[in-house]
Amino acid sequence: MRRFFFLEPPPDPEARRWPAPPDLLRHLRALRIGPAEEFLLLAPGAAAARPAHWSGGRELELGPEVPMSAPAFRPVLLATAWPKGARADQLVVRAAETAVERILPLRCARSVAGREPLRPARLARWRRLAWEACQQCRNPRPPVLEAEPLPLAEAVATAAGRRCFLLDPAGPPLLDLLADTNAEPVALFCGPEGGFAPAEREEAASLGLEPAGLGPTLLRIEAAGPLAAALCQHRVAAAHNQPCSRKET
Template identity: 30%
Template sequence: MYVPQALPEGGELDLPHGAARHAQVLRLQPGDALTLFNGEGGECRATIIRMGRSSVQARIGAHAAIEREAARRVHLLAGLMASERMDWLVEKATELGAASLTPLLTQHCALRLSGPHAAKKHAHWQAVAVAACEQSGRNRLPLIHPPRPLAEGLAGQAEAGDGARFVLSLKPGAASLRAACAGLPAAQTVTLLSGPEGGLSAAEEAQALAAGFTPVSLGARVLRAETAPVAALALLA
């Protein structure tokens, strides 16, 4: 269970609302064991010491420096999609080990976000990532960025320095992502750019190429906007 705070061995803590509710749904009782993590690596065994109607208290055990991260850090830039599809992508990208995910505002986005609505969606995606970590056993949270324009996302990657950059493309002549992966060192950082339901426009793909992205293909079939980056992450893991 995710607890966004320090977890000192031997300490006692009141579980935050989400974790407490999870423990209650599982019908845990005093004396039962659970695993806690704070998203910064490793995890702790803990023991329930008190179950209340709306609160749960646990005693923290020893910290175990367990790592389940992929050797290769993959930063995903994905065109903003319809709500349920974006939720699914955040969930699966987290399970597959993406180091970060940046939703991009592009020409063909089906969803437009700004102001409080954007902030609410961002918080929701962070919660989806937490739940995916809890389900999959991942103990480091991916960084979920707020939505930003494509140009801003590309500029951020340019400032990040070294690392391979790929953009999923349907253009003839795009190299196979599988073949491109074969030539990469196992620990090579990768930035992967994928479009929304309508894909990237020709001008947007040209922007990506100018920013140092290499066009790559997942094969002859056209995959859904939420499926393509998941398939690519599986190849890159």
């Protein structure tokens, strides 16, 4: 996939030359984009993009709109207890890198952070971090980050039509449960440090959530959900013969 940059709002559809915003110019200079390299400009999640070239000045040369293709991602909703401080940054970035479609804060009995709605300034910061992560890893569909934490039952109701997994160290391996090779939508439920309370586990079972394990060790909130999402995407990538992700310089 070609390199792309998110813009909101995107350039005027009729424009052929366009003054680039200062933030975009800084990115182009830092990445040493040359005149021969074509890149794309698009609104987050858009189905179409504008090809662009940069010759080192303040303006870009724009081509006509083209369809924006994307890898075959599995739709993944991550309902997760919210970590404290800078660990929330890591959660959002890793979720964006693993193509999570939607992040829903989960209010649990043992939650320490994330009991109140996420503040607008924090939301704006996390959305910017998600955009930057998506641009770097070539994921054109940044996750939607919800502001309102929900209790378990309400979160499950928002996941209607998805196969729902409760991340649990005692559960069977998630990869075994994902033996199907289609892109079935899933919802992953990740509890706080200390795990879900016994009453929440009983509620999850009554709501039809399937326990799913990620390995022999206990993972932090910011690691467990994105790792589970990566396993979900790996199954789909393998079915479509897509290459596994790699770090680019």
